[in-house]
Amino acid sequence: MPEHITIGDVAPHALYVADGVQTAFTYPFPIFAAADLEVRLNRVLQSGGYAVTGAGQSGGGQVVFAAPPAAGSLVALRRRLRIARTTDFQENGVLRARTLNDELDYQTAALQDVAAETAGAIRLDPSEAGGRLTLPPREARANRLLGFDSLGDATVFARGEPTLSVPHPGGIPRTVEDKLAERLSARDLGAVGDGVADDGPALQAAMNAAAASGRHLEIGEGTYRTGQPLSLPGAAAGLTMRGAILYAGPAGQAALTLGDGAAVRNAAKLYEGLRVVRETVSDWLDEADIGIVLRNLDASRVEIRQVEGFTIGARTLGEERGFEDTTLVLGRFSNNRIGLDIRTATAAGWNTSVRYYGGHFTVASALHTDKDRFGVRLSAAPGAYIAHNRHLFDGPNFELQAEGRPISGIPFLSEVSSRAVWARGIRMEGCSPYVARHTGAAEDHLYEVAWASQGYEVDVDYAPGATRAGSVVRRYHRAAAHREFAREVAAVPSLRAAALRWSNTETGFERLACLSTSVSGSPGLLEHFAFPGLDQYVLTDAGVLLTGGRGLGFVVDARRCREFALAVDADGPRLVVQCFDANRALLTDAAGPLALASGQTLAYNATARWWQGSADMTDAGLLRLQVVRLAPQVAYAIIGIARISADYEVRALRLCCDPAFSPPLLYGLPWLPHGRRELTAELAWDPPSLAAGASTQVNVPLPGARAGDFAQAGFSLATSGIVFLANVGASDVVTVTAWNRSGVTIDLGAGTVRARVVKA
Incomplete structure (x- = not known):
């Protein structure tokens, strides 16, 4: 060999898939001679038609075919060394390092080849020792299956033995029939699932079989069209659906009923993947037209993935037994007049203590545009028990397509004396300006609205017949920080009552500084901008009309508190913030952005020398409530409103902050006399x-x-x-x-x- 090679930690094989063009394939491991390399095409050993380069090189070399292998051919290159001594050291002879290194290199490479071969062999786990893994004699293993006995030793079995056992300690041999009967499949009873054939009889037969055997029924992938209502009795262990039921049966009936009624208690059930779609959308006139009915469940888990096209999508029903302590995971409820109906049927039944996760309640924009629709209803049959208590909803989503229409599209409808119904993280898109309608004695409901296209004017509608109030709506959309600011820094609940005659021509207001969009002279300090009174304010019956160039604001010490929430009762106010340093000197935009608002961008107005909102604070613009954050260099600030685009009436102002702070409100001071009567x-x-x-x-x-x-x-x-x-x-x-x-x-x-x- 021309030089000593190095045997690195490189696997002695390489695999390629030919593309029909490439002729040269690299092997990245060293070989000592061209004969040391096996070349296989599609697992067949090749004896010629290629040349090997790079023998004796540490980095390997290439196999170059005379003609490119066909596209898709598997090219395998493997080093294959003879296990033999290549040299012999003579007694008392000179032991040369090169000769010794070559011998050790060859042996190391040969060991790598052996390790590569044994890596693909069946081996005992390193934690085990001993055992008998020797194959039985040829005649004993002929025409039999190789396996392992109860001790884990190699043995053979008859090929026709009709039992199976799990490959784990303690596994018991079972017949194939018994193993396959663990779960019932709708296909076992003849269901096709092609969306065309009427699978109703087969589905009902499967449900009856599951109930008779106490098994869990499985409806596999596909669309199972049924021309009849279906019912899974409560004796069945549960139901898993990977496909969907397409209901083409008679109107005015429940497409799928789960559990037994009357006084039967259906406990510890598992219903998952439920999907029921009506072939033609209901006219929404008959409340007996229901997609899924769940009866008398207790301590169960239900997952509804889809229910579409019914008057009532799904109903949880408490009859002579109650519906309670159950978890429902809700998916898509589409094109139903009432998505989910939480109902009692008798005076002895109840529906209480249930948890609901998710749920997308949606109606197509062109569907039944003249009919009211609701996401979740709490209801009772005439004479039934009406105290529905403790229902918890987490993250429901409502798109009811009623906004701007003379119909109701309301997420929650309570027709009973429900208590402690809590809904968190609600999304309302295209709904009426109500998160709920109460028609009975509901109380202690809590609705947390995370997002609403209606802005802040989301409320509870106490309809005729409502006899209790006391429910709470938390409106967090565009106002999450504002809702948390519970300490009141200042409040002027009536601008009209707070108005004072500062002089014969000037008007001032208690606790408020009068502001001007254009201050004459060379103002530079806080007291130059906070006027005790100015002209051009027009008092109205309820407040004050801000005309051109005028504003009102609270002056605060912001050296410790950085965030303030401003709430204004006005027709269309414009937010303004003026900033000053610790010496009460004016800060301009030369110091960088000094104020941020929660719902809009603030831009610096160089004429007025303040930061000004980009839009009026209106419900239509979802900007009614604003939180202002001040930069660290701001020590004092004026936070208020001004007339920018049009005259508007102001009736009340309120300023709040985080309850961890109690920042001083500055007014009526010797150097700052504004706001004092x-x-x-x-x-x-x-x-x-x-x-x-x-x-x-x-x-x-x-x-x-x-x-x-x-x-x-x-x-x-x-x-x-x-x-x-x-x-x-x-x-x-x-x-x-x-x-x-x-x-x-x-x-x-x-x-x-x-x-x-x-x-x-």
Whole structure:
């Protein structure tokens, strides 16, 4: 060999599928000579028609065929070494490293070949030792099957022995007939499942057989058309469907009934994969037209994958026994007037403590456009038990195609005295603006709406006949954070009542700063933008009309709390947020995005110097409720609304935050006087001695005092005989008059005079 090769950890075989063009195939393992390589085409050993390159190379080489193997041929390349010594070391001779390495390389490669062959052989598990795996003599094993006895040793069996046993310790031999009878299949009784043949008689025969034997019935893949209603008695262990039942039978009957009625208790049942489709969609007029009826179940599990085209898709029914403690996994309920009917049939029956997961209740947009439809109904037959309690729904989805139509499309309908019906994560698409309708004494229902095309105006409809209230709707769509903000920072429940006459031409509002879209001069601080009063506000009977250039907002200390929820009762308000740093200096967009809103994008308005919502806060735009998050550099903020596109009336405002925080609301401060109806000031004063009937005056500076304000004054010392009068003669000044109305001279002495004005 020209050089010493290296034997790496490479499997000594390679497999290829020929494409009809390729002639060269690589083998990645080393060989010592071309004869060491076996070449097979379609498992047949080849003796010629190819050349081998790369013998003696560590990285292997190639097999090059004279003609490309046919497309799809399996090409197998395998190293196959003779197990033999290739050298002999002489006594007292020179032991050369190259000779020794070549011998060891050859032996290592040969061991790799052996390991590759034994890898495909049947072997004992490493955890086992001993055992007899020797084949019986030729005559003893002729015409018999090789297997293993009860000790796991090799043995043989007669080829015609009609028993089977599982290949596990403790397995008992059973006849093939017994093994096949473990589960009944509808095909065992002649069902075809081609969607054309009438499989009704075969399906019913299979259901009767399952009940008679207590077996679990299996309806395999396919569509099983039936011209008759079907019933699986409660004596059957359960039902698994991998196909679908296509109901083409008479109207006004249940297509599939599971379980026994009357006083029979159907406990610990398993019904899975249920699919029942009506061949022609019902006219929705007959409530006896039902897809699936589940009777008197207890501690059972039901999976409904599809039920379509009936007046009532599926009904859970409590008769003389109840329907309780059962789990239903709901799939697609399509084109049914009532998707799921939770019902009692007798005064002794009940329907309670049931869990429901999922469910897509949907109606085609063009189907029965003049008829009401409901997703889930809680109902009772006349005179039946009406206290349906503790039903839990998780993640139901409703697309009822009623929005904008003069019909009802409502997810839940309670006609009974139901209690503790909870539904979480509801999705409402194209429904009426009600998540539920109650017509009886239902109470303690909880509906959590995760998404609704109706926005925030989703409620419970208490129809005529309803005798109880007390149910709760949690509307989380576009307002999840808003719902969690339970601490009220500030509230102005009536803008009209909160309005105050700041001056003869200016109007202010309690707790609120008046805002302007265009502040003159060179404003730069918070107090330059939060005005106590401005003109152009128009008071209405219920609130205030915001006209061009005007806004209202709460001023908050945001150094600890970063998020605030704003709720506004107004026709179409526009959100605005103005930001300031720890020194109360204005922050512009040069500092980057400073405010985010929960339901819309905020853009910086350079003229007004605030961040402004991209759309009005309306229900139609799903923007009524907004949460505002402030950037870390924002220490103070004005959060409110402004008139941007059109005049609108504002009636109430409310600001909340996470209950972990209690941020200060800033108003009525010496440096920030807005939002305060009452203003006070005091002044040290030593009035002169006053003769009987004499008076004296002093001017008390009081910023914000305006002519027409109600004014009062008092003195810190006893004033028997002296009357203090106050009036606003000039802006920001209260003139206090001390008048001696007694008949003697009085000298009060030095004290403090206090002035107070109240805005009308």
